[in-house]
Amino acid sequence: xxxxxxxxxxxxxxxxxxxxxxxxxxxxxxxxxxxxxxxxxxxxxxxxxxxxxxxxxxxxxxxxxxxxxxxxxxxxxxxxxxxxxxxxxxxxxxxxxxxxxxxxxxxxxxxxxxxxxxxxxx
Numbered sequence: 001x002x003x004x005x006x007x008x009x010x011x012x013x014x015x016x017x018x019x020x021x022x023x024x025x026x027x028x029x030x031x032x033x034x035x036x037x038x039x040x041x042x043x044x045x046x047x048x049x050x051x052x053x054x055x056x057x058x059x060x061x062x063x064x065x066x067x068x069x070x071x072x073x074x075x076x077x078x079x080x081x082x083x084x085x086x087x088x089x090x091x092x093x094x095x096x097x098x099x100x101x102x103x104x105x106x107x108x109x110x111x112x113x114x115x116x117x118x119x120x121x122x
Contacts, residue, residue: 003088008073010065017062017075019091027095035060035077036105037094040084053108058117 007020017034020026036043036054045051057079064076072087086094094101109116 003092005088005091008065010062012061015061017065019095021088021092025092025095027091027098029091029094029098031060031062031077032057033098033102033105034062034075034086034094035079035081037101038075038081038084039086039090040081042081042083053112053114055109055112055114056117 004022005019006022007018009018011018015031016028017031018026018028035057038044038054043052043054061078062075063078066074066076068074068085072085072090074082074085076082106116
């Protein structure tokens, strides 16, 4: 299935990206969520079991969205991270699985003994 966005909006004040797809689905993804689920090798590693838990990303900002061809965007974060290419399919999957992926992330933080700093959104 092709995943084609019809709108991508950067909302700095609420610290989220809103992405709407041509199938009618619309997702609101927080900057922190996008940062900790970056498709980069820095986060994903180079194979199964090599994922690196990202901490301290509660207040990260996206400073730019750069188009990559007709299939992806690069998100530039204010912590210097800008190496992940977020394909349309990857963004769609993140949106569709947001709640379960977010809870799994929170569970991993807790297991690692990391306490998130309060934010206004998750």
